[in-house]
Amino acid sequence: xxxxxxGSANWTAAVRKQAETFTWDMLLPTEQPIYVRSVxxxxxxxxxxxxxVVVLSGIVLAANGPFWWQTPGAGAxxxxxHYWGVQAFFFFMxxxxxxxxxxxxxxxxxxxxxxxxxxxFAVSVVTAFTGYLSRGDFFSQxxxxxxxxxxxxxxxxxxxNVLNNGQIYGLHIAVLPAILIAMVSLHLLLVRRHGVxxxxxxxxxxxxxxxxx
Amino acid sequence: xxRYLTDPEKYPQTRFDLVKEAVISGLVxxxxxxxxxxxxxxxxxxxxTIQQVATSExxxxxxxxxxxxxxxxxxxxxxxPYNNGTGSLQAIGSFHPQTLLxxxxxxxxxxxxxxxxxxxxxxxxxxxxxxxxRWAAASRSQQDAWVNAYLQALSRASAAGSSVQVPMAADxxxxxxxxxLRALGSGGLMSxxxxxxxxxxxxxxxxxxxxxxxxxLQQMAQKYDLLGGEWGIMHDELNYPGPWWLTPxxxxxxxxxxxxxxxxxxxxxxxMLIILLLLLAIPFLPGVRELPNKLRVYRLVWRxxxxxxxxxxxxxxxxxxxEQRRQAT
Ligand code: HEM
Numbered sequence: 001x002x003x004x005x006x007g008s009a010n011w012t013a014a015v016r017k018q019a020e021t022f023t024w025d026m027l028l029p030t031e032q033p034i035y036v037r038s039v040x041x042x043x044x045x046x047x048x049x050x051x052x053v054v055v056l057s058g059i060v061l062a063a064n065g066p067f068w069w070q071t072p073g074a075g076a077x078x079x080x081x082h083y084w085g086v087q088a089f090f091f092f093m094x095x096x097x098x099x100x101x102x103x104x105x106x107x108x109x110x111x112x113x114x115x116x117x118x119x120x121f122a123v124s125v126v127t128a129f130t131g132y133l134s135r136g137d138f139f140s141q142x143x144x145x146x147x148x149x150x151x152x153x154x155x156x157x158x159x160x161n162v163l164n165n166g167q168i169y170g171l172h173i174a175v176l177p178a179i180l181i182a183m184v185s186l187h188l189l190l191v192r193r194h195g196v197x198x199x200x201x202x203x204x205x206x207x208x209x210x211x212x213x
Numbered sequence: 214x215x216r217y218l219t220d221p222e223k224y225p226q227t228r229f230d231l232v233k234e235a236v237i238s239g240l241v242x243x244x245x246x247x248x249x250x251x252x253x254x255x256x257x258x259x260x261x262t263i264q265q266v267a268t269s270e271x272x273x274x275x276x277x278x279x280x281x282x283x284x285x286x287x288x289x290x291x292x293x294p295y296n297n298g299t300g301s302l303q304a305i306g307s308f309h310p311q312t313l314l315x316x317x318x319x320x321x322x323x324x325x326x327x328x329x330x331x332x333x334x335x336x337x338x339x340x341x342x343x344x345x346x347r348w349a350a351a352s353r354s355q356q357d358a359w360v361n362a363y364l365q366a367l368s369r370a371s372a373a374g375s376s377v378q379v380p381m382a383a384d385x386x387x388x389x390x391x392x393x394l395r396a397l398g399s400g401g402l403m404s405x406x407x408x409x410x411x412x413x414x415x416x417x418x419x420x421x422x423x424x425x426x427x428x429x430l431q432q433m434a435q436k437y438d439l440l441g442g443e444w445g446i447m448h449d450e451l452n453y454p455g456p457w458w459l460t461p462x463x464x465x466x467x468x469x470x471x472x473x474x475x476x477x478x479x480x481x482x483x484x485m486l487i488i489l490l491l492l493l494a495i496p497f498l499p500g501v502r503e504l505p506n507k508l509r510v511y512r513l514v515w516r517x518x519x520x521x522x523x524x525x526x527x528x529x530x531x532x533x534x535x536e537q538r539r540q541a542t
Contacts, residue, residue, distance in 0.1 A: 028232060031228060035517075037517055038515065048239075079255050080249070080254055081247060088246055099514065102508065125458060128456060129459075138258040141430065152478075153310075154479060155310025155311055157311070157314075163318075163417060166416025199518050200511055203519075
């Protein structure tokens, strides 16, 4: 075979190579190492569960439009699901982030997983903020006029115009979620590709191996 | 790729159903959230309208409009992206990214908030026409003198409910113009006349919000304890949680220099960017990346594992072997 097919310099080949070596069993394993036994391992899954709830309720809200969700009844109830879903999402994400920090989960080649996690967090904050601006009540108005100074001062207000409901709503329901979902997917693929990070060496192992990396 | 995978020789495996795990997690969140939504509801406070201000705060409305007409409002002096003013231009020394993109949303408040809505109202109120022509024909200094005289008179105005008596003054066409504008406002037509930066897609509500942004919204925000010094936008909404995940950001606004500098927003934004970069860099920073190893909180997470390795069957042999090897080398 020619070098073109396998050269790692060629990114299309590199992607194909990933596809070759990534298996369904990596994605959905039937076994886990025995140390995977703690409630902290659910935080990531709970964050993901909340994200799914938020995305699905958001689709229903978008399909029915602003007047619907501002009217008491089914619309307000669905907005409640979206709103409380976001609360749960951030709650679990912060637990997850904290736990991953204390477990040093970036070890042994998992830096990319951490970096994608932090970026997902940042994008989530911006997404949630545009959601607050899109609600269409007094709080939205107040946050719009207050935050314009922050975005203007930082130099992005000339593009990110919080007073333009069309732009902010579009970012909130399409652009930012698409970016977030892409990042989270990649985050999860990396988690599965690397396998769950092993514990720091036990006391009796440390004698042998010296301090952990 | 093998090196990435957890070594099954070293770590015994147990059966595990990831799909089940994921489905259960999703259902747990769904149930919690449905209960919360049904039992607690959601925060909602009716938006503030120009109509409300025109009817219940007539003096405030007229003051705002007079300042807009005279280009002395906060927005008229603001700076990019609305105009070339410097009133709200934030800079640290010669660093002012606010000017980077220039004036992308040009807003001339006198035109957008007062003169254009009035010219649109002329067919409804033909008597407006001479007042507008008189204003247009006057010199800049004459216009300023009129507005100043009007503002002075307004400070002595007597308001009862939604009606105001402004004393006579040398204010030319200003009273006629602004009371016509207020009529437009109290009739509920004003925001429609304002938010037409693009006459078809009226998504950009900058003109009406910028009209409201000064005292009117502040007063209402005060009622809900939303001001910046009171943790601003992350403050709980009514009794609901607000955007509490912005806490590190809004915390900056509670302390100097952020709380005192006119460039506070600029500093807070770039401080957050630095914090974000630090968070991203944790795995790469020697010292910082060893912190979890030193803090040993991980022993709680993996306590069963350490228990079995350090005290379970074979642990003593393993320690002894490790000790032997250590001494041999
Ligand atoms: C959008 C939000 C996020 C979702 C949906 C998510 C989801 C997950 C899931 C399901 C796992 C595997 C199970 C687990 O260990 O809990 C995981 C692992 C991981 N997450 Fe996240 N995560 C998110 C954000 C973050 C953030 C903000 C960070 C850190 C700053 C982070 C860092 C990590 C790391 C380092 C791992 C690998 C753990 C290991 O190898 O054992 N994640 N994530």
